[in-house]
Amino acid sequence: MTRSTLPARTGYVVKRYPRFSETFIVNEILAHEETGRQIDIFALRSVEESHFQDAISRVRAAVTRVPDRLRGTDEFWHLIQAARDLPGFASLAARFPEASGRDVAQAIAIALAVRDRGIEHLHAHFGTVAATVARIAAALAGVTWSVTLHAKDIYCHYAENQHLDLKLRDADAVVTVSDYNAAHLRRSHDGVRPVRIYNGIDLDRFAWQPPRAEAQEILAVGRLVEKKGFHILIEALRMLAAQGRPVRARIIGAGEEEADLRAQIASCGLGGSVRLCGPMPQAEVRAAMAGAALLACPCVIGEDGNRDGMPTVLLEAMALGLPCVGSDVTGIPELIRDGENGLVVEQGDAAALAVAMGRLLDDAGLRARFSRAGRDTVERDYDIRRNVPHLGEVFDRTAAARRAA
Incomplete structure (x- = not known):
């Protein structure tokens, strides 16, 4: 296989991994791995649970626990020094006014990993912090990104503005898990054309x-x-x-x-x-x-x-x-x-x-x-082996378009 026909190496950006209640993410990653796609998992926050589903043991993807606290100004400076050559570094402040310092630091860490590992696409689950960080990291590293929206991230009245409209306009692809969600997103976000892909199980x-x-x-x-x-x-x-x-x-x-x-x-x-x-x-x-x-x-x-x-x-x-x-x-x-x-x-x-x-x-x-x-x-x-290839096509199509640009 040539590079253009291989599945794009994909980084999954999630708030926490693993989570007892998010077996759909584990199912999805396992199905990607069955197709030969290499997955890297980036977890932004610490694990809070003590019980996990047994399917987690079958995931081969490496999990990178991205530090969400820097130990002082020296560590921050070293991170900035390492990020200077990233393609999107110069426009960072102008493009992401909604980001916090923690978001930016984690995005830089992921962007550096993207560059070093040859990751071509980032995918976030949920349109909240995972999408924020994936969006910045993709821009810094010069790769494409997408997001799957579920429900809370669409409908919940958050105390702080999640800037969902900004993220959806910027994403290379928007995926959601029901026709109901897709219709709502088309009505509430001008120009957004979500792809409906049902969650699946093995x-x-x-x-x-x-x-x-x-x-x-x-x-x-x-x-x-x-x-x-x-x-x-x-x-x-x-x-x-x-x-x-x-x-x-x-x-x-x-x-x-x-x-x-x-x-x-x-x-x-x-x-x-x-x-x-x-x-x-x-x-x-x-x-x-x-x-x-x-x-x-x-x-x-x-x-x-x-x-x-x-x-x-x-x-x-x-x-x-x-x-x-x-x-x-x-x-x-x-x-x-x-x-x-x-x-x-x-x-x-x-x-x-x-x-x-x-x-x-x-x-x-x-x-x-x-x-x-x-x-x-x-x-x-809802067969995961039928549904995940459609998601993989989204990843590969957007990554291929970026390579050809």
């Missing part, structure tokens, strides 16, 4: 099986934060219990709302039937899905505008054959087609959620039909 790791007819447990998986809507789920479970149903439910995950959710469970009289289990390895989550009757994913739009884009747990559950109930937030109705492969209810409507879950619990035949249809949907639209 279907080889999720063997389909029909749901057990006798299963009664309701399962939910995700961080214990407002946008996941677990407070709505608990209220719906209270309604089911009030009907005289024997309620059994597990919520797998950890987060800032744990104390509030525990208090809600107690006040609803559900202490003996609803469990908060904390985070679990992916193998244990899969085992829980195999024995459950349904997965509830009652996402809501938070008070700050934050919301989920396309929850990976839904892809995993549907691939395994677990019927799902979701809400009508962002891209979820693109995955769960109400009445065809699952049920969709209005976000925040606990009564509707209770009805939908009760319907599935009462109808084993409906669960079996949704199980097969859900797997077919994931195979068709």
Whole structure:
């Protein structure tokens, strides 16, 4: 292969790596590596979690933890000296007025690595700090860059201006994970033409099986934060219990709302039937899905505008054959087609959620039909080995255009 036909060596810029809740990034990197693309990972902040998914062990890419604090003025001066010959150094101050000193220092460090390693393209996940640093580093090093936008980075009302419009106009390519997001971005950012590429999963790791007819447990998986809507789920479970149903439910995950959710469970009289289990390895989550009757994913739009884009747990559950109930937030109705492969209810409507879950619990035949249809949907639209090559084409096309310029 000539240089022009080889996949462009690509640097992934992320805020933290690894993160328990961002398996979609790990899935993406693994799929790139299967195609022969060399990946370098640049992590901008320290790891904050103690639990990680087992797929991380299969990633070959080196992880560079970019220092986010310089030890005094001498270290800063050495960095500036090293950066003097970077192509974009002279115009740094004029082009990036929104950047902080920490952003610039990290971007210089990445740009130097780009030059030394022969990286041709940088890709950021999320349009916040990762996009800020990737944008500056790409300009400094004279390479192309792109960004995948998910949901929080599009809709959240941040205290500080994230300058998303500036980044999107500057990016060589903008990717997002749902048609809903793509339409919103076209409406809200003039001239932006996002490419929609669905997140995907490795279907080889999720063997389909029909749901057990006798299963009664309701399962939910995700961080214990407002946008996941677990407070709505608990209220719906209270309604089911009030009907005289024997309620059994597990919520797998950890987060800032744990104390509030525990208090809600107690006040609803559900202490003996609803469990908060904390985070679990992916193998244990899969085992829980195999024995459950349904997965509830009652996402809501938070008070700050934050919301989920396309929850990976839904892809995993549907691939395994677990019927799902979701809400009508962002891209979820693109995955769960109400009445065809699952049920969709209005976000925040606990009564509707209770009805939908009760319907599935009462109808084993409906669960079996949704199980097969859900797997077919994931195979068709969310296979990581089909979707990642489209993303790779974006990287290679932009890098090739820069080489030819």
